[in-house]
Amino acid sequence: MKIFFKKKVFQLRPFRKTVKYFSIKNRLKRPLKVTIEITNACNSDCIMCPRQSMTRPVKNMDFELYKKIIDDCGKAGVKIIQPFNFGEPLMHNRLGEFIRYAKEHTKSRIQISTNAALLNSEKAMELLNSGLDRINIDIDGFTKDTFEKVRKNLDFDRVVENTEKFIELKKKLNKHIFTTVSIINMDETSGEIAEFKRYWKPRVDRVLDVKYNTWTGSVENRNNFINNSKRFNCPCKMLWDQMVILQDGKVALCCLDYDGKVIVGDMKNESILNIWNGKILNNLRQKQIKLKFDEISTCRACNQYIYMEGTQWQYMWGGF
DSSP, rough: OOEEEEEEEHHHHHHHHHHHHHHHHHHSOOOOOEEOBBOOOOSSTTTTTTTGOOOOOOOOOOHOOOHHHHHHHHHHHOEEEEOOSSOOGGGGGTTHHHHHHHHHOOOOOOEEOOOOOOOHHHHHHHHHHOOOOOOEEEEOOHHHHHHHHHHEEEOHHHHHHHEEEEEEHHHHOOOOEEEEEEESSSSSTTGHHHHHHHHTTTTTTTTEEOOOTTTTTOOOOHHHHHTTTOOOOSSSSSHHHEEOOOOTTTSSSSSTTTTOEEEEEETSSSOOOHHHTTTHHHHHHHHHTTOOGGGHHHHHHGGGGGBBBBOOOOOOOTTO
């Protein structure tokens, strides 16, 4: 197909790429998404999670620091805010207040991911009335046996019940919160994914089949696909579209840098735009562009590249 414009002929594909290039170039001035770790506490001990390796203290983010970050997100024009990171957001007793502040002071989409173990009726009402736009519920397994092997310390029946009651309450109150459930594709769950999808698809807006990752080599590989894959020669998308702020205000390289090994800034005394366009992060981007992954400790053993097709960047959670 060809597009005729001012007597010049443009091939459709190059034209689309040009439009996409300028769109991305403009977007790079600020992060598309900011992840804010309001707590790094968790009520589970999942087999695919490196919590046992985390050396950071377990704390909640100070509300004044959170407000500074949110106000900065509003000024920067951030599109998506995630008030969760390496922890269970429902363990923060002011989660609803935190979400409400973000909704009232920005034009951003607000979304969280939870294991739903604490999503009782009271918490459900709190979230439904907070201004939350999207919620993902992690249910890694279709049977009680599989789920409780994967997500230790959690009760499968309670998680499913909480999820279904949340969905019912959302419909009853006519709340338009986009709801997804997810299952990580790993050796323990792979045989249940089809049945998982059949059950949940009629009940939620989307079912996510999440790609397994080893958290930069910190946990055991539980997906044979990874063993047979090669690194694609392209930079990682994460350094160009998202910022991850830990509970103490330090800005980590990406969401997989759970222990804050590569810090690119500090929101206590810097702004989002200064950090985003700063020397530290730009130097790391240059290393990615030059494919010098081994020079960045967090990137050295990362398997996220496996899910990149050629030069096309993808999220693990593309639909969330």
